Amino acid sequence: MNVIEVHGLRKEFKSYSSRKGLGGAFRDLLTRNYTVLRAVDDISLNVKQGEMVAYIGENGAGKSTTIKMLTGILTPTAGEVRVNGMDPHRQREAFVRTIGVVFGQRSQLWWDIAVQESFRLLKKVYRLSDEHYDTHMKEVIETLEIEPLLDKPVRKLSLGQRMRCELAAALIHNPPLLFLxxxxxxxxxxxxxxxxxxxxNINRKYKTTILLTTHDLSDIEALCDRVVLLDEGRIIYDGGLEALQNNWVEGKQVEFEFQKPVAKEDLEHITRDFPVKWRAAEKLRGWKATVEGDDDTVSRVMSIVMSHHSISDVKLNQVSTEEVIRNIYEEGIHRHG
Structure with missing residues (x-):
């Protein structure tokens, strides 16, 4: 069963520009110059019940615009959207009872009242029975460890405390679909x-479908098996996280920590006969080598580097999701012709 069905979805915004000077201001009164920005460009997407999907891309790729159309906040310029069997914009009142939404930059809690009062107001909004509310929210409150926060006004909470309360608020009505x-x-x-x-836990217990947008790629590795990668309003990859790593980055990654500073040019020179890409590591005097090829090639690269420079430490790593995404954008192989 598809919880989300999207076909040919598009969203365009008009951007107006002002002419210079007083004369330009008068001309703007009569005719306006504008350009059309296509934030979401003809995407199609299906998400099944119980999936945890990462919806990712660079800033301006169209992630939040898509989420706003899927939640009924924005009306699509073109295309078809069905979420939980409904049109999110046209069937707004019934639809919002079937979803939970957490926006990291916005709050759905009332700023000046205690957290539990916000919960009680949301209970009335969703017309929940006392029995459902007490049973379900007791579990949510205990699991998220927010019981000591219930009597505090939201404005007095730290960011971490508030976000746990925001998540609890989004799940008051135990929705089958959660947008994060x-x-x-x-x-x-x-x-x-x-x-x-x-x-x-909620995904395992209730088969809650989760669509997650994030810049923290460790979130993806911890939660999601499926990744949808967006660029300039278009989907450029839709598949498994493991397949993404395997398809876009061949070989292995070796991380060297040198006893003395080493220039990238020197490393590239001594490994010029091998398919190696060098990148600075987070550690002081650290460099990462992504080596294409088999284990023998990796061993030879390690031997050459260690024969030329004194090493403090060396590690063989799996290429991280962050490296994969960076390679996709930097190399430009995702660009549409």
């Missing part, structure tokens, strides 16, 4: 881990 737009932005590692574990 940058839900872990600015959070510390411990809070992220708690939220990820909670999302995996």
């Amino acid at each position: 737009d940058e839900p872990t932005i600015g959070l510390d590692v411990l809070v992220k881990m708690k939220m990820r574990e909670f999302l995996k």
Whole structure:
């Protein structure tokens, strides 16, 4: 069963520009210059019940615009959208009862009242019975560890505390579909881990479908098996996370930490006979080598580097999702002709 069905979805915005000077201002009164920006460009997408899908791309790729159309906030310029069997924009009142939404940059909680009062107001909005609310929210509150926060006004919460409460608020009515737009932005590692574990639990227990947009690629690796990659309003990849890593980056990654500073040009020179790409690592005097080829090729590259330079440490890593995405955008092989 498809929870989300999108076909030929498009969203265009008009951008107006002003002419210079007083004369230009008068001309603007009569006719306006504008350009059409296509934020989402003819995308098609199906998401099945129980899937956890990462919807990712660079800033301006069209992620948030898509989410707003799927949740009924924006009306598409063209195309068909069915979410939970409904048109999100035309059947707005019935539709919003079947989804939960968390926007990392916006709050659905009332700023000056206690968290539990916001929950009670949302309970009335969704017309939930006392029994459903008490049973379901007790579990959510315990799992997210927010009971000590219920009596506090939202404005007095830290970012991590507020985001856990936002997630609880989105799940008050136990929706079958959850949209998460940058839900872990600015959070510390411990809070992220708690939220990820909670999302995996509700997915297992209730088959909750989750569509996640994020710039934190560790969220994707922890939660999602499927990745939809967006660029300039178009889907350029839709498939498994493992396949994405295998298809876009061949070979293995070796991370060297040198005892003395080493120039990239020197590393490229000594490994010029091998298919190697060098990139600076986070560690001081650290460099990463992505080596295409078999284990023998990797071993020979390691031997050459270590014969020319003193090494403090060396590690053989799996190429990270972050590296994969960076390679796709930097190499430009995703561009449409």
